[in-house]
Amino acid sequence: xxxxxxxxxxxxAAAVALSWTVTASQQEALPDGPGKEAMERVCSACHELxxxxxxxxxxxxxxVLVESMVSRGARATDEEIAAINDYLGTYMAVVNVNKAxxxxxxxxxxxxxxxxxxxxxxxxxxxxxxxxxxxxxxPGVDAKVLEERKDRVAFR
Amino acid sequence: MKIVRVILLAAVVVPxxxxxxxxxxxxxxxxxxxxxxxxxITTQNVxxxxxxxxxxxxxxxxxxxxxTQVLPSTEAVPIVVGGVLYTPIAPSSILALESNTGREVxxxxxxxxxxxxxxxxxxxxxxxxxxxxxxxxxxxxxxxLDAKTGKLVPGFxxxxxxxxxxxxxxxxxxxxxxxxxxxxxxxxxxxTGAAGKEGxxxxxxxxxxxxxxxxxxxxxxxxxxxxxxxxxxxxxxxxYWVTAGTPAHWGLATVDEPRGLIFLPIGxxxxxxYGGARKxxxxxSSSVVALDANTGKLRWHFQLTHHDVWDYDVxxxxxxMDVVQNGKTIPVVVAVSKPGYMxxxxxxxxxxxxxVEERPMPQSDVPxxxxxxxxxxxxxxxxxxxxxxxxxxxxxxxxxxxxxCRDLVAKIGGIHNLGPYTPYSSKEVRIIxxxxxxxxxxxxxxxxxxxxxxxxxxxxxxxxxxxxxxPAGAQMDYSRVSPLGxxxxxxRFSDQARGLPCQPTPWAELMAVSANTGDIVWRxxxxxxxxxxxxxxxxxxxxxxxxxxxxxxGVLFIAGTIDKRFRAFESRTGKLLWETKLDAPGHSNxxxxxxxxxxxxxxxxxxxxxxxxxE
Numbered sequence: 001x002x003x004x005x006x007x008x009x010x011x012x013a014a015a016v017a018l019s020w021t022v023t024a025s026q027q028e029a030l031p032d033g034p035g036k037e038a039m040e041r042v043c044s045a046c047h048e049l050x051x052x053x054x055x056x057x058x059x060x061x062x063x064v065l066v067e068s069m070v071s072r073g074a075r076a077t078d079e080e081i082a083a084i085n086d087y088l089g090t091y092m093a094v095v096n097v098n099k100a101x102x103x104x105x106x107x108x109x110x111x112x113x114x115x116x117x118x119x120x121x122x123x124x125x126x127x128x129x130x131x132x133x134x135x136x137x138x139p140g141v142d143a144k145v146l147e148e149r150k151d152r153v154a155f156r
Numbered sequence: 157m158k159i160v161r162v163i164l165l166a167a168v169v170v171p172x173x174x175x176x177x178x179x180x181x182x183x184x185x186x187x188x189x190x191x192x193x194x195x196x197i198t199t200q201n202v203x204x205x206x207x208x209x210x211x212x213x214x215x216x217x218x219x220x221x222x223x224t225q226v227l228p229s230t231e232a233v234p235i236v237v238g239g240v241l242y243t244p245i246a247p248s249s250i251l252a253l254e255s256n257t258g259r260e261v262x263x264x265x266x267x268x269x270x271x272x273x274x275x276x277x278x279x280x281x282x283x284x285x286x287x288x289x290x291x292x293x294x295x296x297x298x299x300x301l302d303a304k305t306g307k308l309v310p311g312f313x314x315x316x317x318x319x320x321x322x323x324x325x326x327x328x329x330x331x332x333x334x335x336x337x338x339x340x341x342x343x344x345x346x347x348t349g350a351a352g353k354e355g356x357x358x359x360x361x362x363x364x365x366x367x368x369x370x371x372x373x374x375x376x377x378x379x380x381x382x383x384x385x386x387x388x389x390x391x392x393x394x395x396y397w398v399t400a401g402t403p404a405h406w407g408l409a410t411v412d413e414p415r416g417l418i419f420l421p422i423g424x425x426x427x428x429x430y431g432g433a434r435k436x437x438x439x440x441s442s443s444v445v446a447l448d449a450n451t452g453k454l455r456w457h458f459q460l461t462h463h464d465v466w467d468y469d470v471x472x473x474x475x476x477m478d479v480v481q482n483g484k485t486i487p488v489v490v491a492v493s494k495p496g497y498m499x500x501x502x503x504x505x506x507x508x509x510x511x512v513e514e515r516p517m518p519q520s521d522v523p524x525x526x527x528x529x530x531x532x533x534x535x536x537x538x539x540x541x542x543x544x545x546x547x548x549x550x551x552x553x554x555x556x557x558x559x560x561c562r563d564l565v566a567k568i569g570g571i572h573n574l575g576p577y578t579p580y581s582s583k584e585v586r587i588i589x590x591x592x593x594x595x596x597x598x599x600x601x602x603x604x605x606x607x608x609x610x611x612x613x614x615x616x617x618x619x620x621x622x623x624x625x626x627p628a629g630a631q632m633d634y635s636r637v638s639p640l641g642x643x644x645x646x647x648r649f650s651d652q653a654r655g656l657p658c659q660p661t662p663w664a665e666l667m668a669v670s671a672n673t674g675d676i677v678w679r680x681x682x683x684x685x686x687x688x689x690x691x692x693x694x695x696x697x698x699x700x701x702x703x704x705x706x707x708x709x710g711v712l713f714i715a716g717t718i719d720k721r722f723r724a725f726e727s728r729t730g731k732l733l734w735e736t737k738l739d740a741p742g743h744s745n746x747x748x749x750x751x752x753x754x755x756x757x758x759x760x761x762x763x764x765x766x767x768x769x770x771e
Contacts, residue, residue, distance in 0.1 A: 045330045046353045048635070055643035055652075060219050061226045067247060068227040071270035071294050073332030073352065078268075099219075154653075 035087030038080040046074060056094040056151060059104060063089070096154045097135060098128045108152050115140040129155055177750035179236045180278050182338050184747070186411040187476030190602035190705040192748045196756035197770060198709040202724045203734045205768045208757060209258035212245040212764030217740035222700075222718035223655025224645060228743055231701070232275040232761045235289075236749040242278060242289050242303070243765060244271030250291055252306060256751030258767060262306030270294035274408075274744070277338040277346060278303065279369055288312075288369070290346055292335025296321040298348060298367065313372030320348070325360040328401075333360050336406040340418065342449040344369050347418055349405035356631040357426040357433060359401025364420060366452060376452030380405060380422055380440055387454055388439030396434060402426045403441035407471035407598050410489070411449060412503060418449040419476075419489050423469035424461075427632040428592070429580055430623060431465045432524030438463050444474045444491040444499075446506060456506030460493050462528035465520070465579060466619070467592040468494040472600025472703075474501075479509060479671045480608070488671070490601055490610055494594035495577070496541030498601075498612065499534055500671060510536040510674050520579040522623045522634055531577050536674025540667055541595040542616040542659065543576040545587055545649075549659050554693050560651050561658035568620065568639055582623045585639060587649045589659075591619030599703025599716055599745060604727055608672045611712055611727070613682050615664040615699040617657055618649030654687060655699060655718050664697035664717060666704070668730060678730035683717035701743040715742025715760050722746070722760050722768075738762040 030036065030049065043049055046069070057065060066085055070076065076084070095108040097119060106116035115138075122138045129135045132150055136143045146153070176193055184190045197205065220226050234243035241255040247270050252261040270293065277290040287303035297319055300312035308316025325333045336351035345366040353359045364378040381397040382388040392400075407421040425434055425441040442461040447454060461468040470493040479486045479500060487503040500509045514530035547570060550561050565571055568585040578588050596614045603610050621636040640646040650657040657663045666682040669675070683698025702716025712727040718741050724734040740762040748758045751769070758768045 041330075046332050047355045050642045051355070051644045055224070055641070055645045057224060057226060058219070058221075060216055061221065061224065064216065064220055064228070065226045067270075068229045071229040071246065071273060072227075072336070073294050073296070073334040075295075075330055075332060 031091045033087055033091050035083035036091075038076070038083045039087050042074055042076040042080055042084060043069070056092055057088070058096060058100075058154070059085075059089040059093055059108075062093065094152050094154045096156065098123060098155055109146075109149055111142075111145065112140075131155065178238065179234075179747040179749045180280075181235065181340070182233050182275055182277075182408055183410060183473050183475070184705070186340070186413055188408065188410040188473040188600070189475055189477065189605065190703070190745065191604055192705065192707045194707055194748055194750060194756045195709045196750070197707065197711055197748070197758065199711055199726050199733060201770060202709075202711050204770055205724070205734055205736070205758065206771050207736075208256075208755075208767045208769040210764060210766050211251070211253055211258045213739055213766075214246065214763035217763035220740065221653070222720060222741045223653060228740065228763060229270070229273070230761055230763070231273055231744040233745050233747055234759060234761065234765060235276060235278045236747065237278050237280075237287070237303070239752040240303075241759070241765070242276050243761070244273075244276060244291065245764065246271060250276060250289065250301065250306070252303070253765070255749060255757065256753045256755060258765065264301055264306040266293055268295070269297070272335065272338065274337045277341060279341055279346070282344070285370060290339060292320070292339065292348065294334050296325070296334045298335065298339070298346075298372075300372070311371065318367060318372045320350070320365075321360075324350075324363075328358075328360050331359050331401075337408050340409045340411055341369070342366075342411050342413065342416075342418060345375055345449070347409060347449070349407070349409070349420070351404050351406035352401055353426070354402055354404075354424070355427055357401065358399045358631065359426075361397070362401055362404035362406075364405045364447075364452070366449075378445075378447055378452045378454070382439065388457070391437040391439040392434060393436070400426070403438075403469070408473035408600075410473050410476055412476055412487075415503065416449050417455060417503065418447050419474040420445050420447065421470040421472055421474060421491075421493070423471065424464045424467050427635070428467040429465055429621075429636040430522065430525060430632050430634040431463055432522070432526075432633055434463075435526050436463065437528065442468055442470050442493070444470055444489070444501070444506075446489070446503075458491060458499065458501055458506045458508075460491065460497070460499070460532065461495055462531060463526070465525065465527060466495070466577070466588060468595075471598035472596060475601050475603055475610075476503065477603050477605055477610070477671060481509065481672060490603070490671070492540070492596045492601055492612055494590055494592075494597060495531075496539045496543055496590050496595040496614060497532075497534055498537050498540060498596075498610070498669060499532075500674075508534060510534050517577040518574040518579060520581070522580070522582040524633055525579070527579050533576070537669045537676055539576070540612055540665075540669075540676075541614040542589045544578070544589055545571055545573045545618065545659055547571045551656075551658050551660055554688060554691050557651065557654075557656050557688075564640065564649075564651075564658055580621055580623045580636060582625075582634065585620065585622045588619040589616065591617050591648060593617050593699065593701075597701055599701060602704045602706045602712070604706045606708070607728065608670055609668045609677060609727065610671055611666070611668050611704050611706060613664065613666045613703060613714060613716055616659065616662065616697070617699050618659065619647055620649045621647045654685075656685060656688070657699070662695075662697035664699055666712075666714065666725065666730065668727070680725070680730040680732070682714070683719045683721065685719060700741055702741075703745045705746050705748060707748060713746040713748070713758055713760070715744070715746065715762070717741060720762070722766070736768070738766060
């Protein structure tokens, strides 16, 4: 009876441990980049950085969110606000590949300019991308790179 | 002669009528009933409502995914007095508009400061002062504007502004500090709350203050964390108030003018999910308090959640009404908040008119945490939100979302929940109902005094997480983490990118509670998700923020859903009568008033102001 219970606990623990490794990003540091310092200083005055910075948004959404925080009392200069927008819009962004212009796709996915332009041209010709696989069909797109950065891609 | 008499009569009567047909305060009246006596729009004709005018709509708003709850900069409820509508417009303006056309009357620019989030306060003035608009700005000032011109009133504070940070934030110069909701008026006073950082315990004190409306001088202060010698001091560790910020009164207060009482909702203590460093009941966090409005002295308190470790702050305006039981009229204040329970409290004493049980609750397993042995549960009304979840309660009905949810449950090691007030655990991921969004929230209630009904909307959106030991140097020993990802959106039992909760529907409801019996008279799903409607799954309900208003025409108006809709319901039955699509969700409350053209207007703020009327 006791071993049975212990076994059940162990199995349960293993299942949980396994699931946690899937998202081990939890404790990873935020990526370095221009604006990171301003973001850390201004945002952490009110809340833990993980509250927002763990979630990816489009550039437009980050702009709204940052403005909303300023309206809620975040203390920053105009330069700091711009730097924070740039940082979040580059390193914590998701891009809608069915709507965004080439420069945004290029910046968020960190891919060559001509490939980003090809994505825009391809969708204009063949219609919206349904999923990652359909995006991989675009000439010049590196499937491996795309797979690595798939959490930065949105389709709607 | 007869004509002259008629004109004179009209001149005498109109101001009174005007007050009746305006919307002169956030909650319509000082008691916050949000009930308008207007009857032009009825259950019969409401379906013919059309957009009359708009102002300040942000073209960028339509591209925002409302499911990710990117907070809007405005949740304003405009004020309408004498044909003029006063409202903040993001980012940095306060405007007066003609209430029937939306045409600009005046505009006050705030410079670098941002406009108030939830609106402004109208003061009718007195023998020596003309009417004023009072507004709390993002940089922590309270400004007074001449309601006619929009110019700062020089005699108020320093050249028309009080710096609310003075005497409060000196030890925390980088900390945010501002009024998050409009102040309320009691005689010659405006009473203000504050908001700042919530997650960590240290910060500027979030005390409630009353200011002289003429001069801007401080009249009284109420400590949300009691100081030595004040009631409730012993519910915190010794000297806790010295460095602690929250709890804050950041929601809307109400006033009982004849009794000289003000009722305040008070928010949660910090940190939101771990209270090991603040052992005790933690008065006056997550409470409704009644103060003597003249002195700020505590009359009574009613704590809705003891030692809150769920982020169950009380934010909704405590609304005033009369309950009739056994032929006796009892003046009450209605308190409702995120845990999902509604309390009818006698206005003079804070005693519940329905018995309240201090019910034993599951206890925390987190080292250092001491959750309250009990929590208050009323015998009536029943819970207005889902308060738990069983191991097999996963959404079914649409294969793609069902699969998402089953995968999510597998990732977190199954559904673990112990019913109402389940504490987060350090040993397993738990799902908590209601989650940190509620339940009911700051949208609060509206009241039809003729029906004796209290209307409340409530969402069912579970919180999700585990309390892990925080890294060295953190203010809190434990912090909530989610295996689904970092960030608050992942701490929800839902597909956060699409805004679809993972338990069975309804995901949000609108309800009417009979105050006289404590029963739920009707309940309907509030909202529908387009992505589900397209797949034949109807009326799921949609999460969101904001509340309702109700009219003598028998119509209840509400937005408050991420489906971007604005709706009208029959207040007696809950029947949906009309809906229209907005550019962005209306995370605020509507208002209604009679325009100078004798048309009844209904207004909801989305990214800007939308006014509707019959053609």
